[in-house]
Amino acid sequence: MPTALVTGVSRGLGLAIAGQLLAGGWAVCGISREESPAWLALAAAHPGRVEWRAVDLARPGDVEEIVFGPWLARRPVHALVSNAAIAYDDLISNLQLPPLEAMFAVNVFSPMALVRGAIRNMLLHDVPGSIVHVSSVTVETGAKGLAMYAATKGAIEAFSRGTAREWGSRGIRSNCVVPGYMETEMTATLTVEQRAKIHRRAALQQPTDPTSVAATVAFLLSERAGSITGQNFGVDAGYR
Numbered sequence: 001m002p003t004a005l006v007t008g009v010s011r012g013l014g015l016a017i018a019g020q021l022l023a024g025g026w027a028v029c030g031i032s033r034e035e036s037p038a039w040l041a042l043a044a045a046h047p048g049r050v051e052w053r054a055v056d057l058a059r060p061g062d063v064e065e066i067v068f069g070p071w072l073a074r075r076p077v078h079a080l081v082s083n084a085a086i087a088y089d090d091l092i093s094n095l096q097l098p099p100l101e102a103m104f105a106v107n108v109f110s111p112m113a114l115v116r117g118a119i120r121n122m123l124l125h126d127v128p129g130s131i132v133h134v135s136s137v138t139v140e141t142g143a144k145g146l147a148m149y150a151a152t153k154g155a156i157e158a159f160s161r162g163t164a165r166e167w168g169s170r171g172i173r174s175n176c177v178v179p180g181y182m183e184t185e186m187t188a189t190l191t192v193e194q195r196a197k198i199h200r201r202a203a204l205q206q207p208t209d210p211t212s213v214a215a216t217v218a219f220l221l222s223e224r225a226g227s228i229t230g231q232n233f234g235v236d237a238g239y240r
C-alpha cells in the first residue's frame with residue numbers, strides 16, 4: 001500500500017485530501033499541531049492505515065528530523081502533499097516582520113525542508129514519488145491584504161517547478177494545485193459582503209469545493225498522472 005505524507009490534516013482541505021487518499025487505497029501519515037475530532041473519526045474509520053504526529057511547521061529547523069527521522073526513515077514515502085499554511089492578512093503598509101517571518105516559516109521554509117526529506121526518502125527507497133503543493137489563486141489575481149500571503153505561494157510555485165526540473169530524471173514529479181476561495185477556517189473571518197463579492201467574481205458564482213481540490217490532488221499523485229510534472233492546476237470555480 002503506497003504511503004502519502006499530508007500536512008494540515010486536522011481540518012479544511014487537508015482533511016478532505018486525507019479522506020480521498022484513504023478512500024483511494026493509500027496509507028496516510030498526517031501532520032498538524034492538533035488532532036481534531038473529524039480527523040480522529042477519519043483515522044478510526046481506517047484502522048492500520050493512518051498515522052499522525054504533532055509537528056509545528058513554524059519551526060522549520062526541527063521539521064525534517066521529526067518527520068523523516070525515526071518516524072518514517074524505514075518506510076518508503078511515495079507522496080508528499082504540502083497543504084498546511086497560514087495567512088497573515090494585512091495591508092503592506094502595516095507589514096510587521098515577526099508575523100511575516102512566521103508565515104514564511106510555515107508556508108515556505110517547512111515545505112522546502114519536507115521536500116528535501118521526501119526526496120531523500122524516495123531516492124533511498126527507490127520509489128518514483130509525487131509531490132503536490134497547495135498554492136492559491138491570489139498568486140495570479142492578487143488580493144487586497146493578501147500580497148504577503150500570495151508571495152509565499154508564489155515562492156512555492158517556483159520551488160515546485162524547480163523541483164520538477166531537478167528530480168524528474170529520478171522519476172520524482174512535483175506539481176501545484178491552485179485553489180480559489182474555499183469556506184474553511186482560514187476564511188472564517190470574511191464578512192457576508194466579502195463572501196458575496198468573491199462569489200460574484202467566480203464563473204460558477206460559488207466558493208471552491210474542497211472536494212474538487214482534493215480529487216485533483218489524488219489524481220496528481222496517481223500513476224495516471226505519470227506524465228504530469230512542473231505544472232499548476234487551478235481549481236477555483238472559474239475565479240480567474
Ligand SMILES: NC(=O)c1ccc[n+]([C@@H]2O[C@H](COP(=O)([O-])OP(=O)(O)OC[C@H]3O[C@@H](n4cnc5c(N)ncnc54)[C@H](OP(=O)(O)O)[C@@H]3O)[C@@H](O)[C@H]2O)c1
Nearest residue numbers: 008010011012013032033034057084085181182184185186
Ligand atoms: N481557504 C481558502 O480559501 C484557500 C484558498 C486558496 C488556497 N488555500 C490553501 O489551502 C491550504 C489549506 O487551507 P485551509 O483553508 O484548509 O486552511 P485551514 O482550514 O486553516 O487549515 C489549515 C491546516 O494547516 C494546519 N496548520 C496550520 N498551522 C500549522 C503549523 N504551524 N504547524 C502544523 N500545521 C499547521 C492546521 O492544523 P493545526 O491548526 O491543528 O496545526 C490545519 O490542519 C493552505 O495551503 C491554504 O493556503 C486556501
